[in-house]
Amino acid sequence: MTTIHETAYPRLKTELTEQELIAIYSPTPAELRYVNAQYRQASQRLFMLIQLKLLQRLGYFVALSTVPKPITEHICSRAQVRVPSKDAIARYDHSGTRHRHQARLRDYVKIKQMDKTAEAWLQEQALQAAQTKQELPDIINVLIEELVQRRFELPGFTYLFRLARTARATVNDRIYKAVAGSLPPALIDRLDAMLKPVQGRSVWDSLKREPKQPNVKEVTDFLQHIDVMIGLADGLPNTDDIAATKREQLVIEARALDLSEMRALKPLKRYTLAVLLIQTQLQKAMDDVADIFIKTMRSLHNVAAERLRQYHLQQAEQVERLIGQFREVLTAFGENGTADQRVARIDDSLDGDIEGWINACDEHMAYAGNNYYPFMLAGYPSKRSLLFKCLEALNLRSSSQDDTLLRNVALIQKFRSSHREQLSLAETGLDILALDWMPEKWRHLIFGKRQSTLPSHFHRKYFELAVLSEVMDELKSGDLYVEHSGDYDDYRNHLVSWEEYDREIEAFGELVGLPTEPNAFVAKVRDDLQALAKDVDGRFPENGHVDIDSTGIVIRRGERAKPSPELQVIDEAIREQMKDASILDVLTETEKWLDLHKLFGPLSGFEAKVDDPRKRFITTLFCYGCNLGPTQTARSVKGLSRKQVAWLNLKHVTEQRLDKAIVKVINAYNRFALPRYWGSGKSASADGTKWNLYEENLLSEYHIRYGGYGGIGYYHVSDKYIALFSHFIPCGVYEAVYILDGLINNQSDIQPDTLHGDTQAQSTPVFGLAHLLGINLMPRIRNIKDLLFYRADRGDRYEHIDSLFRGSIDWDLIARHLKDMLRVVISIKAGKIAPSTILRRLGTASRKNRLYFAFRELGRAIRTQYLLKYINDAELRKTVNAATNKSEEFNDFVKWLFFGGDGIIAENIRHEQRKVIKYNHLVANMVILHNVHQMTRVLKSLQAKGYALTEEVLRGTAPYRREHINRFGEYPLDLDREVEPMNYKQNFVL
Numbered sequence: 001m002t003t004i005h006e007t008a009y010p011r012l013k014t015e016l017t018e019q020e021l022i023a024i025y026s027p028t029p030a031e032l033r034y035v036n037a038q039y040r041q042a043s044q045r046l047f048m049l050i051q052l053k054l055l056q057r058l059g060y061f062v063a064l065s066t067v068p069k070p071i072t073e074h075i076c077s078r079a080q081v082r083v084p085s086k087d088a089i090a091r092y093d094h095s096g097t098r099h100r101h102q103a104r105l106r107d108y109v110k111i112k113q114m115d116k117t118a119e120a121w122l123q124e125q126a127l128q129a130a131q132t133k134q135e136l137p138d139i140i141n142v143l144i145e146e147l148v149q150r151r152f153e154l155p156g157f158t159y160l161f162r163l164a165r166t167a168r169a170t171v172n173d174r175i176y177k178a179v180a181g182s183l184p185p186a187l188i189d190r191l192d193a194m195l196k197p198v199q200g201r202s203v204w205d206s207l208k209r210e211p212k213q214p215n216v217k218e219v220t221d222f223l224q225h226i227d228v229m230i231g232l233a234d235g236l237p238n239t240d241d242i243a244a245t246k247r248e249q250l251v252i253e254a255r256a257l258d259l260s261e262m263r264a265l266k267p268l269k270r271y272t273l274a275v276l277l278i279q280t281q282l283q284k285a286m287d288d289v290a291d292i293f294i295k296t297m298r299s300l301h302n303v304a305a306e307r308l309r310q311y312h313l314q315q316a317e318q319v320e321r322l323i324g325q326f327r328e329v330l331t332a333f334g335e336n337g338t339a340d341q342r343v344a345r346i347d348d349s350l351d352g353d354i355e356g357w358i359n360a361c362d363e364h365m366a367y368a369g370n371n372y373y374p375f376m377l378a379g380y381p382s383k384r385s386l387l388f389k390c391l392e393a394l395n396l397r398s399s400s401q402d403d404t405l406l407r408n409v410a411l412i413q414k415f416r417s418s419h420r421e422q423l424s425l426a427e428t429g430l431d432i433l434a435l436d437w438m439p440e441k442w443r444h445l446i447f448g449k450r451q452s453t454l455p456s457h458f459h460r461k462y463f464e465l466a467v468l469s470e471v472m473d474e475l476k477s478g479d480l481y482v483e484h485s486g487d488y489d490d491y492r493n494h495l496v497s498w499e500e501y502d503r504e505i506e507a508f509g510e511l512v513g514l515p516t517e518p519n520a521f522v523a524k525v526r527d528d529l530q531a532l533a534k535d536v537d538g539r540f541p542e543n544g545h546v547d548i549d550s551t552g553i554v555i556r557r558g559e560r561a562k563p564s565p566e567l568q569v570i571d572e573a574i575r576e577q578m579k580d581a582s583i584l585d586v587l588t589e590t591e592k593w594l595d596l597h598k599l600f601g602p603l604s605g606f607e608a609k610v611d612d613p614r615k616r617f618i619t620t621l622f623c624y625g626c627n628l629g630p631t632q633t634a635r636s637v638k639g640l641s642r643k644q645v646a647w648l649n650l651k652h653v654t655e656q657r658l659d660k661a662i663v664k665v666i667n668a669y670n671r672f673a674l675p676r677y678w679g680s681g682k683s684a685s686a687d688g689t690k691w692n693l694y695e696e697n698l699l700s701e702y703h704i705r706y707g708g709y710g711g712i713g714y715y716h717v718s719d720k721y722i723a724l725f726s727h728f729i730p731c732g733v734y735e736a737v738y739i740l741d742g743l744i745n746n747q748s749d750i751q752p753d754t755l756h757g758d759t760q761a762q763s764t765p766v767f768g769l770a771h772l773l774g775i776n777l778m779p780r781i782r783n784i785k786d787l788l789f790y791r792a793d794r795g796d797r798y799e800h801i802d803s804l805f806r807g808s809i810d811w812d813l814i815a816r817h818l819k820d821m822l823r824v825v826i827s828i829k830a831g832k833i834a835p836s837t838i839l840r841r842l843g844t845a846s847r848k849n850r851l852y853f854a855f856r857e858l859g860r861a862i863r864t865q866y867l868l869k870y871i872n873d874a875e876l877r878k879t880v881n882a883a884t885n886k887s888e889e890f891n892d893f894v895k896w897l898f899f900g901g902d903g904i905i906a907e908n909i910r911h912e913q914r915k916v917i918k919y920n921h922l923v924a925n926m927v928i929l930h931n932v933h934q935m936t937r938v939l940k941s942l943q944a945k946g947y948a949l950t951e952e953v954l955r956g957t958a959p960y961r962r963e964h965i966n967r968f969g970e971y972p973l974d975l976d977r978e979v980e981p982m983n984y985k986q987n988f989v990l
Contacts, residue, residue, distance in 0.1 A: 009157050053071075132243040207229070226285045226286070292386075304376040308375055422459060430458065514774070529864060529865055539872060570939075578931075583626060616644065627900035674936050684719065687887035723890055739755065769825070773835070813854055821854055
């Protein structure tokens with residue numbers, strides 16, 4: 001049975017600090033007057049007062065005999081009466097007076113008792129909660145929140161547990177009947193055939209297949225796999241009505257079940273799980289094909305750009321030769337003489353090889369202006385088949401009325417088998433006037449540069465590359481979407497309706513503190529920008545750290561403050577007095593404090609039947625969080641087999657449950673006093689670090705900046721040093737796309753509204769979206785000379801900083817599309833769409849995507865404000881730098897804890913890779929919590945010994961301590977153990 005400790009059901013703490021007693025259980029003068037007016041007898045007043053304070057704290061009544069003694073003693077001392085005896089309290093608990101007191105106190109605090117009508121309402125609330133949640137504690141927490149908001153007295157925990165369990169069973173049965181209850185016999189036969197045991201790999205197991213590192217053979221096999229899934233999905237019922245969270249939970253359960261476990265389920269549930277997994281895996285497979293296509297095209301572009309760079313380095317001598325020859329021609333032309341003499345001298349200087357020099361110039365000009373497109377042709381033949389196979393699998397659709405690109409895709413597919421380098425415009429029907437999407441660099445390669453009239457032919461392969469490149473860009477921008485896809489479907493389908501928008505917009509504006517009427521919104525942003533620019537301009541002569549010269553703005557670094565001698569003494573004392581412990585001891589102690597294992601029951605949501613669940617959980621956490629792997633863990637931790645460790649991970653652990661455990665650790669950490677000296681909790685920083693992967697999976701990609709194959713662990717770290725959220729993303733993805741997800745998904749008690757980031761967070765669409773979400777984006781700024789400042793009005797002029805501004809804001813564009821932007825933001829707040837989903841669409845400039853230009857324009861205004869603050873405030877720059885340093889320190893800390901397996905994530909399945917990152921994040925947070933607990937103990941001890949603990953000293957400490965932790969365990973040295981003697985005389989009989 002779910003225990004009360006797993007929920008938010010209020011309960012009395014057995015141990016309370018003096019501050020907690022004063023803050024929670026001290027009666028106010030008004031409360032004392034009310035109680036005194038009810039009864040003359042002191043004991044009656046006291047009992048009523050105790051009941052009142054408990055009711056205010058808990059929301060329900062408890063027997064006074066169960067109340068911890070410190071609470072009773074504190075209330076008695078504040079009421080200036082003696083503590084009643086145990087017998088007196090027992091008599092009161094069984095008296096009718098207690099019930100009369102409760103009736104009066106309900107009226108006083110204005111709460112209601114549950115009646116039949118309220119019970120029916122609560123049952124309906126439970127059913128609604130069960131439609132999106134599978135875990136009983138989550139459903140119970142929703143019911144508690146609803147009861148508190150409606151001012152109802154909380155019923156007993158057992159009642160809420162039974163209500164939640166019944167609601168979950170009811171909702172699940174409805175889903176099973178809706179999906180599987182109406183399946184025709186032909187579909188049931190198809191699903192049964194999929195679940196039949198066969199020799200080798202069954203269809204059910206192959207359904208869970210993940211693509212490996214993309215090549216032609218692998219993609220060909222994977223496309224055949226997709227064809228099988230499309231056949232399985234044909235005619236399956238529409239399951240869009242199932243809540244996304246509920247669907248995800250059911251799919252996770254289905255993915256964890258093997259063939260025999262599926263066949264053991266009741267038919268309705270079995271068929272429902274099969275349908276949902278087929279549909280989900282088909283969505284993922286289409287996403288995978290789109291990812292393969294984009295990664296392949298991106299690789300072609302990157303390799304070509306690198307080849308151009310190498311070409312420029314290698315051709316420096318050729319450039320000098322051409323310039324020298326051009327000088328000779330000019331010299332010959334400038335000498336005196338007739339025109340014929342000049343021509344003769346020029347011909348002599350060219351050695352009569354005019355055509356050769358023209359070809360040399362043409363070769364150089366082909367790659368001028370950073371045009372690397374010609375270099376793409378060399379790598380294209382080996383990738384061409386793969387790219388066309390991807391196009392065949394992707395059912396592309398346009399998200400606008402413009403289907404020009406789709407017609408061009410059909411054209412290159414039609415002439416895919418042609419071997420001619422040049423194709424006729426007349427034969428192909430290519431409309432050259434409809435190629436307004438095509439950059440000039442492509443046009444010159446496809447149609448040639450010297451065209452006085454419309455060309456008659458075009459270069460086939462360059463045209464294919466241009467079309468494929470545009471498909472890549474439009475998939476990323478959302479101008480094209482893929483049917484049956486998840487990440488690449490039409491994002492507009494996930495936005496709230498305009499009716500929902502009208503209902504929510506007023507409350508949303510109040511929540512984020514922004515006007516939502518376009519003219520008022522624009523006026524506020526414009527006025528803020530003008531006022532700030534004027535203020536910064538006026539203060540600029542006094543700004544001793546910033547100058548403007550002919551190259552642009554110059555920011556000088558301030559001197560780094562040296563740590564105080566007192567801090568060094570305290571830090572050394574902490575290092576000496578921290579108790580040595582193995583990593584497994586740290587995890588065990590922290591888990592015992594928080595009972596994290598109770599969050600990890602069976603995926604079905606029913607009660608656990610695992611022997612020694614705490615040991616099993618800690619071992620699994622150690623295995624995956626420190627990267628030992630099941631085999632090595634079984635060797636290191638006696639009493640468990642490799643299968644037992646891997647089984648718990650597969651059958652009980654999900655990313656969502658790991659996130660809940662992380663939140664529980666964060667909340668416990670936040671109760672300590674020490675982290676308050678490190679930060680307020682109102683800001684966080686986001687940064688990524690590369691994790692190594694084996695090359696044989698889709699997520700693994702070569703990272704240009706870090707080198708090697710891998711993925712990016714992306715973390716949101718509070719200014720209190722604890723990490724709030726984590727992602728695992730491919731190397732090639734623009735990290736800033738995920739910068740807002742962490743704050744939106746953060747469910748802990750630490751709720752930042754300011755977000756620092758690395759230089760990738762300088763993107764203007766990110767600034768625009770963050771502003772509308774009420775998030776203050778403050779990234780680290782590099783290469784500020786390359787960033788543009790924008791005026792609020794074209795006529796604005798400034799005495800000192802005017803040269804920084806290069807353009808002005810198009811306020812009409814912002815006002816015209818503000819409702820569309822706010823609709824996106826409200827959809828994010830409602831959980832309909834993730835910020836990363838929309839930022840992926842806004843990360844690529846698109847002539848069709850009006851949202852891109854609107855968010856970019858708003859972002860220009862908001863980023864300009866931030867840049868003005870950044871150059872004006874040296875303390876702000878220090879704060880940003882300190883925050884991003886904390887992220888880098890955390891990245892180093894999690895890597896140190898991931899010491900097994902050479903630091904390589906051995907999992908090739910993506911959801912397992914993401915789980916490993918969550919495991920490691922949880923381990924890191926648990927060690928940080930344990931460190932703070934030990935540091936608090938040591939600091940209190942040092943203070944008792946006379947050490948001076950100032951705020952400056954405490955701010956200088958940090959919880960990323962590792963000197964006292966033994967990662968590799970203990971290896972007992974037993975010299976008394978009997979050793980078998982060596983025997984040289986044994987031989988082999990061959």
